[in-house]
Amino acid sequence: PAEMVRVTPFLLVLSLALVAQGLSDRKCVLTGQWKNDLGSNMTIGELQGNGAFSGTYLTAVSMSPKILESPLLGSQQHTNQPTFGFTVNWTFTDTTSVFTGQCFVDDEGKEVLKTMWLFRLHADSVQNNWNATLIGTNTFTRLHRQKQ
Numbered sequence: 001p002a003e004m005v006r007v008t009p010f011l012l013v014l015s016l017a018l019v020a021q022g023l024s025d026r027k028c029v030l031t032g033q034w035k036n037d038l039g040s041n042m043t044i045g046e047l048q049g050n051g052a053f054s055g056t057y058l059t060a061v062s063m064s065p066k067i068l069e070s071p072l073l074g075s076q077q078h079t080n081q082p083t084f085g086f087t088v089n090w091t092f093t094d095t096t097s098v099f100t101g102q103c104f105v106d107d108e109g110k111e112v113l114k115t116m117w118l119f120r121l122h123a124d125s126v127q128n129n130w131n132a133t134l135i136g137t138n139t140f141t142r143l144h145r146q147k148q
Contacts, residue, residue, distance in 0.1 A: 027080045028103035028111045033143040036115075042072070042140065051075045057088045068092040074099075081105060094122040099138075113140035 030053060034042045039060035047053050053076065058069045074086025085100040101115030115138045123132040 025080065026105035026109070028082065028105050030076055030082070030084060030103055030113075034113060034140040035143050036138040036140045038138065040138075041143070047076065051078060053086070062093070064093045066092050076103070096120045111142050115140065
């Protein structure tokens with residue numbers, strides 16, 4: 001009984017250390033398909049050695065009546081839960097968006113991208129520049145392929 005009392009705190013500390021190590025080792029990978037809280041879809045291709053990546057973005061929200069898939073280019077840091085940034089060059093309008101954020105693994109082991117964006121509208125003149133940039137946030141979750 002006395003030995004059990006001495007061993008129990010040791011085992012508790014050891015288990016907490018192992019759990020904390022496991023949480024920090026969780027790796028979030030940008031490559032793949034994502035969907036955001038507004039229903040937009042994004043596909044990020046293979047990560048290059050220098051952290052660069054490319055992909056496509058299909059927005060679910062637009063002021064344009066015609067929506068087309070648009071290219072994106074970005075880069076990320078080489079860490080387990082990396083920060084990243086990318087630019088979307090919208091193919092169906094004369095606007096551009098930039099996103100910056102971080103790839104996280106949540107407490108349930110699911111990957112999530114937390115982002116902030118700037119959306120630049122085309123201004124007709126410098127006098128109309130004052131309201132041409134919108135700012136917002138999006139949360140992306142990984143899309144899993146349906147088993148067939």
